[in-house]
Amino acid sequence: MGSMISFLEGLEKLAYRILMWVVLIPKTVFKIIFEPRFAPEYVKQQLEKDVEAPFAVYMSPMLLFLIVILIPALSTYFIPVFGVNLVRPAQDALILDRNVDFKAEARFRADTYSNFTEFQWSIYECNSPDDCSTGKYMYAESHSDWIGDRILNEEDFAKLLRVENPLLAEQSKFETLDRNTVSNTFEYEFKPGVYSLSVFCTNYTDEIVYDAFRIIVPEDIEERIQIYSIYGNYGSIRSRKIGSTDPFYGFQVEQPKSWGERLKSEESILLGFVFLSFPLIFSLFILSLYGVNKQDVKNDLKEVFYTQCYYFVPVGLTFWAWFYSDRYFVNPTDLPLVKGLAQIFFVLPLVTVMVWFILVEIDAIARMRQTKRGNAFFVLFVSFVTLSIIVWLFTVFNDNLDILRNSALVAYPASCGVIIVVALVRRLVKSIKKN
Secondary structure, three states: OHHHHHHHHHHHHHHHHHHHHHHHHHHHHHHHHHOOOHHHHHHHHHOOOOOOOOOOOOOOHHHHHHHHHHHHHHHOOOOOOOEEEEEEOOOOOOOOOOEEEEEEEEEOOOOHHHOOOEEEEEEEEEEEOOEEEEEEEEEEEEEEOOOEEEEEOOOOOOOEEEOOOHHHHHHOOEEEOOOOEEEEEEEEEOOOEEEEEEEEEEOOOOOEEEEEEEEEEOOOOOOOOEEEEOOOOOOOOOOOOOOOOOOOOOOOOOOOOOHHHHHHOHHHHHHHHHHHHHHHHHHHHHOOOOOOOHHHHHHHHHHHHHHHHHHHHHHHHHHHHHHHHHHHOOOOOOOHHHHHHHHHHHHHHHHHHHHHHHHHHHHHHHHHHOOOHHHHHHHHHHHHHHHHHHHHHHHHHHHOHHHHHHHHHHHHHHHHHHHHHHHHHHHHHHHHHHO
């Protein structure tokens, strides 16, 4: 009974805290945007020793920063990944029949119930077993739930020919799995050799996803047919959108985790520290200006760091808004101009907030350190450059751990040599001054 009461009391505190966040988060964000000069003064007041409940009127800067930056970052693990997936035959299936039955699922952004869908299946014979980049055209079909079934002409791949074949009409089967996913089937009888199978899917809203597979058909009919994804993403729905780079393409499929497991995971903690390094770098460079009292560096660092957390919140909000809007955007018409204007409108808030951020930072640095705006702009510029280098190094090392290992091996003796040289130079300078 006591544990039940404790659980209900904890639930009450959690519900109250969440409701307070619902009120305080927009209140604090609007205050930061329209009155940015309030941040340094408010932080200084709240860090005073006689304040019993600090940051009660507005959200705590570090907590607000982590909520705005970290939660959308973790949400990328839970949103669907759009693309095409070959679900039949399975990768480990024992395929002996040369007449192979394929089934593909395509997951789109747009609603599958309100859009027509088209699948294009094409077979090419590879020039060599190890190279399927070029090959001989063998056969191609187009299955549309609006136009019908077509065979793609060999001379002109874009030209569609009507085929009076009832077996082909029966072969093309569409199945709507949910509001974003539709499946289609395709059959082809192979001869011994190496082939590539390409699957292009579109839903008539300028949204295209595709994948390609290598098919090895042995001479011996007793040996199984092998199927491999050319892009290395077999068994997972990926987004392969023509004309753009999808940031989700590099994500690896893993067992789903709950929100609690995600928040407690080591990668989330590391991600939080990485994000907190952004305002910390700016704070360190701001304190590097002239006029800093060495005895108050610790207090100044905390005040400036909290202030920078406040200033980074609008930037984080607009960045993730742009990220997700570009991720889920579906062109409402076939006009390229509409899509171009939409992309401009998506980027415009982010550009506006970046201009706001630069102006606010210059003013805040000049006021806090009582220096000229030119010096403040220089510090801001150096901070941007340093942060960009750190982000670039992080992406490079994250993509290739060998570079990180080799760089660490070189950096270790190099740093030791630099320390020894500096020590010798300092000792030589002291001896010269003494003499």
